[in-house]
Amino acid sequence: MDIRPIFSTLRRHKTAAALIVMEIALACAIICNAIYLIDRRIDRMARPSGAVENELVRLQMPRVSLDETLDLNAYVARDLAALRAVPGVLHVAAATQIPYGNSSSTSGVRLSDDQVNNTLIASPYLGSEDLLDTLGLRLIAGRGFNAEEYVDMARIDAGGEDSKVPAVIVNRAMAQALFPGEDAVGKHIYSWGSAPMPIVGVVETLARPNDRSGPGDATMLLPVRVASPNLNYLIRTDPAQRREVLEAAEAALKRIDPNRVTVNKDLISELREQYYRQDRAMAALLVVVCIALLVVTALGIIGLASFWVQQRAKQIGIRRALGATRGQILRYFQVENFLLATMGIALGMLLAYGLNQLLMARYELGRLPLMYLPAGALVLWALGQIAVYWPARRAASVPPAVATRST
Numbered sequence: 001m002d003i004r005p006i007f008s009t010l011r012r013h014k015t016a017a018a019l020i021v022m023e024i025a026l027a028c029a030i031i032c033n034a035i036y037l038i039d040r041r042i043d044r045m046a047r048p049s050g051a052v053e054n055e056l057v058r059l060q061m062p063r064v065s066l067d068e069t070l071d072l073n074a075y076v077a078r079d080l081a082a083l084r085a086v087p088g089v090l091h092v093a094a095a096t097q098i099p100y101g102n103s104s105s106t107s108g109v110r111l112s113d114d115q116v117n118n119t120l121i122a123s124p125y126l127g128s129e130d131l132l133d134t135l136g137l138r139l140i141a142g143r144g145f146n147a148e149e150y151v152d153m154a155r156i157d158a159g160g161e162d163s164k165v166p167a168v169i170v171n172r173a174m175a176q177a178l179f180p181g182e183d184a185v186g187k188h189i190y191s192w193g194s195a196p197m198p199i200v201g202v203v204e205t206l207a208r209p210n211d212r213s214g215p216g217d218a219t220m221l222l223p224v225r226v227a228s229p230n231l232n233y234l235i236r237t238d239p240a241q242r243r244e245v246l247e248a249a250e251a252a253l254k255r256i257d258p259n260r261v262t263v264n265k266d267l268i269s270e271l272r273e274q275y276y277r278q279d280r281a282m283a284a285l286l287v288v289v290c291i292a293l294l295v296v297t298a299l300g301i302i303g304l305a306s307f308w309v310q311q312r313a314k315q316i317g318i319r320r321a322l323g324a325t326r327g328q329i330l331r332y333f334q335v336e337n338f339l340l341a342t343m344g345i346a347l348g349m350l351l352a353y354g355l356n357q358l359l360m361a362r363y364e365l366g367r368l369p370l371m372y373l374p375a376g377a378l379v380l381w382a383l384g385q386i387a388v389y390w391p392a393r394r395a396a397s398v399p400p401a402v403a404t405r406s407t
Helices: 004-012 014-045 072-084 131-135 153-158 172-178 239-256 268-275 277-311 313-321 326-363 372-396 400-405
Strands: 056-060 089-095 107-109 120-126 139-142 168-171 197-203 219-222 232-237 264-267
Touching (some): 014 277, 014 326, 131 232, 172 197, 239 264, 268 277, 277 372
Parallel strands (some): 168 197
Antiparallel strands (some): 139 197, 168 219
């Protein structure tokens, strides 16, 4: 098809053509970045924690006694023994942090004692025996902790030769960051004090408790028992029994101390849902924005095409009278729309890049991958062809005799 008549017509309708080009350009810029943001949110919500979330519950019931002579180690040990006796409990452990929790404790990690700056920042999980099995973490190298490697936090705080952490288990992300291309098991790191901490195992995945811990994905398990009344008690059970076991566990601790107050009683799967609630809301909002933009753009294309059909009724009739087929008239409007969409998309890609640069500077968003630009272009090209089809079909259906009589 000769496109010179199309350009000639567009030059006579510069304002209308410019408006539709700008509308498509703005839609392209916003939609490309919105789709990228949606994809980022979906990736974030799909991140695995490494724990068997559908088998875990969390119970937090701090003591209310102000007795300073209370043996907190015995207090925690008594609670764990009571929880293990609850029917349906497979594993139970006390932990300072849990996935999707409120805690954001971090520790600097070095590769030598005299290193000034930390190699990375890691989130440490401290807990009692059986924490590894309770979380259901999968070891991909090395071993779990031996019984004699567990130490009390009080001994660490006391200092001296016996205050070192005898072993550490790291996640894959931390192992690769510290020792890229090497086996981390058997290597030593420095984090708590000046004594080296040998890496005895590597787990596939163990996510940070939350994103407030800073950038990175490094986490580590330490065989350190913390005697605190505010510990999280993690209980692993059959997924179908989680609520029943959680209620029974709460009742078991109430029998020990009726004055205890339940601070947190959660299914870990529900904690995950709550943790990503804002991400889901943001993704849904962006989807609505994209749909609204596409609808507005489509209506603009339909309106402009319908207006031009009315304005060119006599021209269409003359072409029909000279032998133009309905298919040729239909293709004319489709090619015209394709050219307008192409100009708008080309401008929109530049605007999309500029908008991404602004978001990178203001909100630390990553660079927009180039793959989103052709994806947005294809969507808008298809939208333009669909939107212009009905006005173009109506134009192609006008009988030549009627069109040539129009004024």
